[in-house]
Amino acid sequence: MKKDLCTSLPFGRTLAIIAKSYFGALTKRLEHLEIERYYSILIVIEQSETDCTQQTLCKTLKMDKVSMVRVIDYLVNKEFVSKVLNPHDRREYLLELTQKALSVLPEIHASIYEVNRAALNGISEEHQNEFYSTISAIQENLESLPSQKIYINYKKATKKHEA
Numbered sequence: 001m002k003k004d005l006c007t008s009l010p011f012g013r014t015l016a017i018i019a020k021s022y023f024g025a026l027t028k029r030l031e032h033l034e035i036e037r038y039y040s041i042l043i044v045i046e047q048s049e050t051d052c053t054q055q056t057l058c059k060t061l062k063m064d065k066v067s068m069v070r071v072i073d074y075l076v077n078k079e080f081v082s083k084v085l086n087p088h089d090r091r092e093y094l095l096e097l098t099q100k101a102l103s104v105l106p107e108i109h110a111s112i113y114e115v116n117r118a119a120l121n122g123i124s125e126e127h128q129n130e131f132y133s134t135i136s137a138i139q140e141n142l143e144s145l146p147s148q149k150i151y152i153n154y155k156k157a158t159k160k161h162e163a
Contacts, residue, residue, distance in 0.1 A: 022119060029111040034078060038071055039108045042080060042101050051086070051094045064149075080104075 027037050035042070044060050045052045058068050072095065075081040080101040083093040097105075120128050 022115065025118070026111060026115045029115065030108060033104050033107070035080060035104070036074070038075055038080075039112075041071060041075065042097060042105060042108065045081065045095050045097055045101075046105060052096075053086070053092055053094060055092075057095070075101075 023037060026039075030039060033039075040061060041057055044057055048056065050056075054065070054068050054072055057063065057072075058065055063071075072081060072083070076083060078100075079098055082096050082098055084096055086092040086094050120131075123131070
């Protein structure tokens with residue numbers, strides 16, 4: 001993307017274009033696992049310090065509830081996640097990783113590391129640290145603004161819809 005176009009587009013659009021390229025590369029590396037683009041959900045469940053629920057995932061990943069139900073159903077069907085009735089709240093399910101998910105997580109982490117490394121190629125460690133610090137500050141700033149709820153759902157493009 002040209003530098004002048006980058007600065008003239010809304011900041012979020014530029015980030016969306018980068019995200020599309022990033023997730024395209026990551027999804028290609030992991031397509032043989034049959035988890036679509038849902039590896040982030042497995043990572044959030046894995047790293048959750050408390051019991052993980054669909055609501056936790058929605059809040060963390062900024063996804064709507066309907067989409068999350070579909071994603072969890074998909075991951076349950078593919079045997080990456082199991083749902084266990086919460087003994088303290090029978091209206092809620094706790095999400096747990098299956099042995100199948102635990103066996104692919106090292107590859108997912110390695111793929112993320114490799115795509116991150118390629119994306120940040122030629123950028124000093126100092127600039128990378130500044131980048132992550134800046135991204136965190138931007139997120140905090142944006143969360144303080146009044147806004148509409150927006151959900152982004154990256155799907156694999158078909159030949160007819162690629163652009």
